Amino acid sequence: MEPGFATEQPAGEPPAVSATRVSHDARRLVVVPREVGPIVPLEPGASGPKDELDALVDDVFGPSTDERPGPFDLLLVGAGAVLLAWAVLTGAAAWVVVVAVAAMVLGLALPARSLVRRYRGVAASRQLQAAQRRGYVLDATAASTAELLRAHETLGEVAALPGSVYSGRALDAAHLAVVEVATLLAGAPPDGPTQDGYVAKRTAAIAALTRQLAAARVRWLDDQAAGAAAEAERRQRWVAAVTQARDELQAEDRFGSLAQLDRLTTRLTREAGDGEP
Numbered sequence: 001m002e003p004g005f006a007t008e009q010p011a012g013e014p015p016a017v018s019a020t021r022v023s024h025d026a027r028r029l030v031v032v033p034r035e036v037g038p039i040v041p042l043e044p045g046a047s048g049p050k051d052e053l054d055a056l057v058d059d060v061f062g063p064s065t066d067e068r069p070g071p072f073d074l075l076l077v078g079a080g081a082v083l084l085a086w087a088v089l090t091g092a093a094a095w096v097v098v099v100a101v102a103a104m105v106l107g108l109a110l111p112a113r114s115l116v117r118r119y120r121g122v123a124a125s126r127q128l129q130a131a132q133r134r135g136y137v138l139d140a141t142a143a144s145t146a147e148l149l150r151a152h153e154t155l156g157e158v159a160a161l162p163g164s165v166y167s168g169r170a171l172d173a174a175h176l177a178v179v180e181v182a183t184l185l186a187g188a189p190p191d192g193p194t195q196d197g198y199v200a201k202r203t204a205a206i207a208a209l210t211r212q213l214a215a216a217r218v219r220w221l222d223d224q225a226a227g228a229a230a231e232a233e234r235r236q237r238w239v240a241a242v243t244q245a246r247d248e249l250q251a252e253d254r255f256g257s258l259a260q261l262d263r264l265t266t267r268l269t270r271e272a273g274d275g276e277p
Helices: 052-061 071-090 094-134 143-159 167-185 193-251 257-274
Strands: 029-033 135-139
Touching: 029 167, 071 094, 135 143, 135 167, 143 167, 143 193, 167 193, 193 257
Parallel strands: none
Antiparallel strands: 029 135
16 A cells, blocks of 8 residues: 555544434444455344344234333233232132233233333444444445445455556545545435435546546556567567577588488488389
8 A cells, every 4th residue: 555545534533323323224234444444234233123032022922013111011910910820829710811811911012022122222232332443334225325335346346456556546545435425424324415415426436436447457458468469479480580590500410310311211212212123
């Protein structure tokens, strides 16, 4: 990496990303490293798709709801517990136990979901804080940021190929563009046309540089092919010159292979002629 082209960090740190500010689908978030390196997805965690704990709660308590627990839920749990205790102590009919258990399950449904949401929220917050220590969180949900990441990835693929002495600088500049976007948005999607335009400018600049890198590689490949062809032609001329010179030197050599072969052939021909009737 040449001096003066190292990735610069924008002034100031981005504000902390809260679990409530970002999309609940963590698969749409990526972590942009502080230095040039791969941009990796934020691993699905508590703020991502439903996990096994959600599935278990759904199986026991039914589909999800945003309703919060209240006094009625506490009443159901208490009444169900009392009824269940009474049924056990008195040997009441089985349907009484079923009613008691059902009341307790209904009363525990919302508190259980509330605990699960709180757990997932805490886990999401910790996950985002850990991601911020590694780099900058970028929401790739919006079309503009998704296109920016695609352009950055394409440039990385082209820059990894031989053909240009500017590949390292190109990677630095493209990474800086993504860092600028990530620090501006601070983990949130672009807010309106102004921020979309900010992202789009950098996407277009990366794409333009990628095209020039690709063109440079084509020229490099053409130069390589032309050089190989020229070298092959020079080699053929050298081989032809050496072969001709050696042939001319050995043409008059009476001890060379051709002279000996010719003498033997002539002698055998003569002997064959002398032996004819």
